[in-house]
Amino acid sequence: MATKDIYILKGKTSEQVNLAYIAFMGDKDATTKQIKDAENSNYAKIGTRQTVSEIVHKLYSKNCIFDLRDSESVQNVSGELSTMIADAACNPKEQKELKNLRSYINKYKDFLTYCEHLANVAEHKPEYNFTTDADKPFISEEKFLKIVSLLGRKKNIILEGAPGVGKTFLARKIAYQLIGGIKDENIEMLQFHQSYSYEDFIQGIRPSDNGSFEVRNGIFYDFCQKARRSEEPFVFIIDEINRGNLSKIFGELMMLIEADKRSKKYAIKLTYSEEEDDRFYVPSNVYIIGCMNTADRSLAIVDYALRRRFAFCQIQPEFNDTFQEFLSAKIGKENVGKIIKRIKQVNDMIQATPTLGRGLEIGHSYFCQSEEIQDFTTWWADLCDYELFPYIQEICFDNEDLGLELCNILR
Structure with missing residues (x-):
């Protein structure tokens, strides 16, 4: 997966932008062959197409489409092609070629939109630091940073303690510190209960709108898919984690959430997978924080197999x-x-x-x-x-x- 730095286009040459565009098309766990195919595709060759260069020069006095670094400018190039397509109504062959060219240009526009999004996030994401947080948890900074360090290493932690010690509040602050900013779109939170199931969490059979049944992905499955499209940390918070039947809910995740199993190499076929090559793994940038109430006698003891996958952090009352x-x-x-x-x-x-x-x-x-x-x-x-x-x-x-x-x- 390409690093995000390659998509920061400021100060880049047209050749460097072209390389970033190729990486964009072959990204998301692409193989070497897929990247090579992207490099050789017509999409990547738009910089050498005479028709495109003439439009770019006409509109912006630039020599190459890769000299344009904003999606609005590229949209204008696409608009010029649309006019040419309409004018070529009597020449189906030329019209088809122009339509293909417009499709290639629109792909480059999608690439620039993605780059603009990354630049905007980097510029506007509020930073988070425990030291300067006016609404920080009451625990010491040393203990807080130790827990963040444990989460970074183990990838799965459980905050356990009596009712009222601020476990859920603390979990979100830990997530902010790990992410490096207040980015709630990188955080998902849910609460386990006795009726919660594997089908809700990972994947299951559910009724469809037309009256039949279909495989539907659960909240954690979708969260992992979202995280896979990014390099930033994503944090999944489970409140009252010991209220659910953990072995039943986690299923194959017993293995997949281990820190050393977070790669495509360990992808497995899920219970409800329909295709042989439909396999799932937990990305390395997904972190799990569980919050566990130690006061309720009715709650099940955490499964020992699952316990080994988590670091347990005692959270105590703080009257400091x-x-x-x-x-x-x-x-x-x-x-x-x-x-x-x-x-x-x-x-x-x-x-x-x-x-x-x-x-x-x-x-x-x-x-x-x-x-x-x-x-x-x-x-x-x-x-x-x-x-x-x-x-x-x-x-x-x-x-x-x-x-x-x-x-x-x-x-």
Whole structure:
């Protein structure tokens, strides 16, 4: 696959533009033969066609079509050919040749449109950097960058932690850092549930509009196809990953998502593939982030075979200086001190209880949803009565005395 630099046309000679055009036609995992065929095609020879050169010289005083670097100019050349086609109505042979020539020119216009898109993305894509992010997660920069590094190496990670530690929010920030900018079109997010299936995720048989059945690609299949047309990182985020039947949903992906299996060499025929040569692989620029809730006892344990394919990152409640500064702007520094003291005491007790543990601690996200708070006492009472206490009662369902003690600490 050609690097994107070849499609940056500014400062290039007409010969270099021609080479980039040939690469464009033979790109997307093309073989050497396919690239050679593209080089020898009539599409690549438009720079030597006299009719085209005459039009280019007439409109823009240029000698070659490859001296034109914007799609609008090439569209004008195509328009001139359309006029010539209409004038040659009495000469079918000439008209056919001119139509073919226009088709070749339109292909070059498509190439320039692609190059313009890349240049526009490079110019307008907002950069992302954890250090300068005003809405950054509360975890330390060192830990954040470590997780990004793990994702880059392993290609698949799972953020696991108690409810309310900001796993989903953190996942998108990690994606931005890996991509190098805020580019949501390179990110897909979904949530697993008990009814989610391989047919939804990869490929399956679905009813068609005419009443019959057809093979329809799933969301991850389409995402991989989209990523294959680019060199940029693409990040697939799966919220509540352990709520689904992972072995059933992933199917052949058990092998294909491994970091060293991300190439066409390992492409395999999927369960519902209709053609023998219809094979699928996960591109090397696709990264998977799973978010896993460790509090729900009803969720299945992650399959050991799948566990080996992921790096697991523990995400813990963060009540550090960054969090305190954030919340102080809403409820005042003194009130923040009171809250943190109580929450830390409760979390220490939860962590020390054998039947509970770190995975059931109270997360910081409970305190991040509120806008400007007018009355701290009312806000805190509502938060406790309708969010924190029900959660504590749930995790302490078999130890009511402990649940009552934890609630009293928070009051």
